[in-house]
Amino acid sequence: MTKQWDAKRLEDVAYTSGRIGWKGLTAKEYTSGGPLFLSVHGLNYGDFVDFRDAFHISQERYDESPEIKLERSDILICKDGAGIGKLGIVGDLPGPATINSSLLLIRALSGVLPKFLYYALCSPGFQSIVQERIDGATTPHLYQREIKQFLIRLPSLPEQKRIVAILDEAFEGIDTAVANAEKNLANARELFENYLNSVFVQTGNEWTHKKLGGVATFKNGLNFTKGSKGETIKIVGVKDFQKNFTVPMDQLETAQIDGNLSADYELRPGDILTVRSNGNKQLIGRCMLSGYVPEKTSHSGFTIRIRVISGDVSPAYLVHFLKSKASREMLVESGDGANISSLNQQALATLPVSFPSLSKQVTITENIEAVAAETKSLESVYQQKLTAFSELKQAILQRAFSGELTARSAGAMPQAAE
DSSP: OOOGSEEEHHHEEEEEESSSSOOOOOGEEEEEEEEEEEEEGGGSSBBBBBGGGOOEEEEEHHHHOOOOOTTTEEEEEBBBBBTTTTEEEEEEEEOOEETTEEEEEEOOOTTHHHHHHHHHHHHHHHHHHHHHTTEEEESOOOOOOHTOOOOOEEHHHHHHHHHHHHHHHHHHHHHHHHHHHHHHHHHHHHHHHHHHHHTTTTTTTTTTEEGGGGGEEEOOOOOOOTTTSSSSEEEEEEGGTEEEEEOGGGGGEEESSOOOOOOGGGTTTTEEEEEEESSSSGTOOOOEOOOOOSSSSSETEEEEEEEOOTTOOOOHHHHHHHHSSSHHHHHHHTTTTTSSSOHHHHHHOOOOOHHHHHHHHHHHHHHHHHHHHHHHHHHHHHHHHHHHHHHHHHHHHHHTTTOOOHHHHHHHHHHHOO
């Protein structure tokens, strides 16, 4: 069927425009109201551009580029950076809006249905072109001149409308299923967090209450540079924390330090590491436990080591305690610094900790880990569903732009995915 469709270059069916060399905004050009300035982050919310991530700019700066003023049904594509290839279509505009230099505006011309063009650019054919630009490129970039040469197979306007109607209906069902999976995923994580927090608020008379400094010692991590010429070791950095409970030993990077690693900087089984310094305040205080250490390993200067010295406290129990909501809030709030939030040893030392007998700590830890394992299993199921739905959209688009799409086939695919 597509052989009967006209093959046209994108520049023949759409107007394109992007910013070239536009300098960044100064602080005085940010405003509390007025025109909106949209970045690539606005392409992350379904089909439609999400203006909640846009910020306001001065009218003067907005008026600098009259040809890049967004209209309903405009298509936007990210042409560089981490979001390269991502697309969005403009729905109802909350007010005057424009784009930054990472985005390209694509506006369908007469005889072309904007939603059809949007779906064509979302299709596997175009995305494979994007992938070719990314693979092996030092700085991935989609050039406007390349995008304008992309071939669009264009059927008659009635056929465009038919295809869009089928895709809209099919994707509405998929989007509902995706929303349900995302909600279930969030609920699973919330249930675990609620369980974890409840464990440490139901303390009894048999629980001991101390300061963290009374049961552990602290050690700031190593500082080193690219010019360091000493021993090569494994190093735990901030990026290794994420949501891990234990240190991912098999994923650690190596680093060359000054001189040889002294014994007091060596990581041991049972050590606890926490994020000391980060630009994102919500990340400081993240903790994880060191298990078996197969080779010489230390931790970076952006972290602090907590080493339990009391025989009354289990390190695994303490990590769970430090990950609870109350402890996290205290750790985050203790961070200082205007641009980089830092957690110091003094703040850690004064953190209140509560613990029952060692046998009770073991039971608590086992129960938490059992719930955590069940939660991870549920998360895996829901994440697999989300991946399947994303692949399903691409499969439907592939059919649409190879001329094989019917309402019956498109409707059956989401049902099969469930």
